[in-house]
Amino acid sequence: MTEVTDRISRRQVDKFAERRAQLATSALRTLSELGYARTSLREIAQNSDFSHGVLHYYFRDKVELITYCVKLYKAECVTRYDQIVATARSADQLRVDFSQALATTCDEDGSMHRLWYDLRNQALFERSFREDVLEIDKTLELMIWRIVSTYADLSAATITVSRSTAYALFDGLFQQALLRHLSGEPKALDDLREGVEQTLPKLLLP
Amino acid sequence: MTEVTDRISRRQVDKFAERRAQLATSALRTLSELGYARTSLREIAQNSDFSHGVLHYYFRDKVELITYCVKLYKAECVTRYDQIVATARSADQLRVDFSQALATTCDEDGSMHRLWYDLRNQALFERSFREDVLEIDKTLELMIWRIVSTYADLSAATITVSRSTAYALFDGLFQQALLRHLSGEPKALDDLREGVEQTLPKLLLP
DNA sequence: GAGTTTCTTGGACAACTGTCAAGAAAATCT
DNA sequence: AGATTTTCTTGACAGTTGTCCAAGAAACTC
Numbered sequence: 125m126t127e128v129t130d131r132i133s134r135r136q137v138d139k140f141a142e143r144r145a146q147l148a149t150s151a152l153r154t155l156s157e158l159g160y161a162r163t164s165l166r167e168i169a170q171n172s173d174f175s176h177g178v179l180h181y182y183f184r185d186k187v188e189l190i191t192y193c194v195k196l197y198k199a200e201c202v203t204r205y206d207q208i209v210a211t212a213r214s215a216d217q218l219r220v221d222f223s224q225a226l227a228t229t230c231d232e233d234g235s236m237h238r239l240w241y242d243l244r245n246q247a248l249f250e251r252s253f254r255e256d257v258l259e260i261d262k263t264l265e266l267m268i269w270r271i272v273s274t275y276a277d278l279s280a281a282t283i284t285v286s287r288s289t290a291y292a293l294f295d296g297l298f299q300q301a302l303l304r305h306l307s308g309e310p311k312a313l314d315d316l317r318e319g320v321e322q323t324l325p326k327l328l329l330p
Numbered sequence: 331m332t333e334v335t336d337r338i339s340r341r342q343v344d345k346f347a348e349r350r351a352q353l354a355t356s357a358l359r360t361l362s363e364l365g366y367a368r369t370s371l372r373e374i375a376q377n378s379d380f381s382h383g384v385l386h387y388y389f390r391d392k393v394e395l396i397t398y399c400v401k402l403y404k405a406e407c408v409t410r411y412d413q414i415v416a417t418a419r420s421a422d423q424l425r426v427d428f429s430q431a432l433a434t435t436c437d438e439d440g441s442m443h444r445l446w447y448d449l450r451n452q453a454l455f456e457r458s459f460r461e462d463v464l465e466i467d468k469t470l471e472l473m474i475w476r477i478v479s480t481y482a483d484l485s486a487a488t489i490t491v492s493r494s495t496a497y498a499l500f501d502g503l504f505q506q507a508l509l510r511h512l513s514g515e516p517k518a519l520d521d522l523r524e525g526v527e528q529t530l531p532k533l534l535l536p
Numbered sequence: 537g538a539g540t541t542t543c544t545t546g547g548a549c550a551a552c553t554g555t556c557a558a559g560a561a562a563a564t565c566t
Numbered sequence: 567a568g569a570t571t572t573t574c575t576t577g578a579c580a581g582t583t584g585t586c587c588a589a590g591a592a593a594c595t596c
Contacts, residue, residue: 143573159455161367164553175575177556186554238454245451247509248444249365254513261509284532288506289525296502300494303453303467307460319495326490326532349543370583381545383586392584 144182147172148193155193156239160246165189191256194243197236198260202267204229209270215278222271223320226294227313230301237302265291272327281328293323350388353378354399361399362445366452371395397462400449403442404466408473410435415476421484428477429526432500433519436507443508471497478533487534499529 150172155163165186169176183189208225212218229237240260247257268291276283283290301316356378361369371392375382389395414431418424435443446466453463474497482489489496507522 159452161452162455165555166553176554177576178574180555181573238451241454242451244509245444245448246365246367248447248512249368257509258513261506285528286521286525288521289503289528292502292506292525293499293529294502295506296498296500297495299505300467300498300501303450303464306454307464315492315494319492319498322491322495323499330536345542371585372583382584383546384544386585387543 140182144192145196147174147179147182148189148196151189151193152197152236152239155190155242156235159239160190160242187252190243191253194253194256194260197240198263200236201240201260202263205267205271209274212274212278215275218271218275218278219321219324222275222324223317226298226320227301227317230298230305230316231313234302234306237298238306241299241302261291264295268294272324275324276328279325279328283327284329285327290327293327294320297323346388350398351402353380353385353388354395354402357395357399358403358442358445361396361448362441365445366396366448393458396449397459400459400462400466403446404469406442407446407466408469411473411477415480418480418484421481424477424481424484425527425530428481428530429523432504432526433507433523436504436511436522437519440508440512443504444512447505447508467497470501474500478530481530482534485531485534489533490535491533496533499533500526503529 147168151163151168154168154171158167165179166176168189169179179189183192205222205225208218208221212221243253244257244261247253265287269287272283272290285293297316297319301312301319304312304315353374357369357374360374360377364373371385372382374395375385385395389398411428411431414424414427418427449459450463450467453459471493475493478489478496491499503522503525507518507525510518510521
């Protein structure tokens with residue numbers, strides 16, 4: 125709230141924010157590779173085009189950097205699944221598209237998501253992360269809820285679980301698949317698809 | 331001669347193993363308090379009755395210590411829920427007991443479980459943790475499966491999801507409840523109970 | 537009780553951490 | 567152009583980390 129925001133309020137807000145985002149992107153890359161526990165500011169700087177000192181020019185401390193990274197990650201994650209909702213024509217198609225999208229995400233963006241789980245876990249220990257983590261979690265919960273609601277509409281049925289329960293169920297499926305997939309289990313993605321496709325109809329009134 | 335030396339060596343082995351367990355228990359206490367990222371060997375030793383140097387007498391390095399702790403934790407966690415299965419008289423009773431047990435665990439042993447999730451997450455980054463984590467995960471999966479199977483038997487119905495899916499669903503519910511409960515959300519435990527009681531019947535054939 | 541093995545301590549080490557400040561470099565302004 | 571502000575580098579700091587080791591304490595054997 126002191127020097128950093130002062131610099132922001134001066135003039136080249138865009139450039140400042142742009143560099144922040146650039147540094148945060150490098151940080152995200154490094155974080156997703158090494159995890160929270162083993163990522164240092166020097167390691168982050170080394171994987172960027174700048175020296176380690178510059179991080180404290182754009183971020184007050186390590187916590188602010190990590191928090192900013194988490195929020196940047198959120199922006200990437202939010203609008204990803206809404207296209208599935210938009211293009212769904214039938215309940216079955218939505219069901220298959222959704223399970224396929226989760227499997228693809230697990231496969232292609234696995235290391236970004238293990239970072240998300242890592243940071244969410246840090247929130248279990250460090251209070252300073254909780255607010256942002258809960259906010260992102262809520263965003264993901266709403267995203268899942270849009271899927272489930274649309275599925276219920278297309279099925280002309282009513283939902284029998286709460287928003288948070290629906291999110292927790294699919295999150296559990298995804299997290300387990302991620303661990304198994306990263307561990308090299310070949311069936312991990314197939315099991316994820318099958319689990320999702322089996323679970324989704326069960327959330328509706330029979 | 332062989333009997334004597336056997337007895338001696340066995341006694342030494344027992345004592346050695348006993349101290350290992352003792353140190354690991356201290357380590358678990360510290361780990362569950364601080365989390366993997368912020369727990370150092372000196373911190374562990376300080377919360378025990380020994381100096382920091384002794385840890386390298388009983389454990390080769392930090393990884394072996396953590397791995398041993400994880401396995402010790404597993405031993406505590408395995409047989410906890412089997413009593414519910416043993417004493418269940420009706421499907422409804424099992425359902426309520428199970429959801430209540432999860433809520434109680436979340437409330438009373440929350441910090442031990444956040445450590446479990448922390449270590450499981452480390453396995454997403456560090457290969458050396460994976461084998462043990464997957465082994466513990468399998469044990470928990472079987473525990474959940476015993477609950478679900480018994481519930482199906484008492485309901486005289488068949489299960490419609492796989493073992494791993496059933497585990498993933500309840501694990502997701504528990505993990506979300508843990509985050510919310512530690513964040514001070516009053517409804518977290520109630521929502522957990524409700525979510526579990528709603529989910530369990532859905533796993534059976536309608 | 538002497539001798540041997542087992543256990544424990546506390547200190548030393550090198551590497552690493554987040555943080556900061558002084559100044560070089562670059563960009564901007566007058 | 568020079569002056570001034572913004573950006574970035576470099577090196578230093580104090581603290582912490584995992585690891586190792588010599589030396590002493592304790593337990594045990596004979």
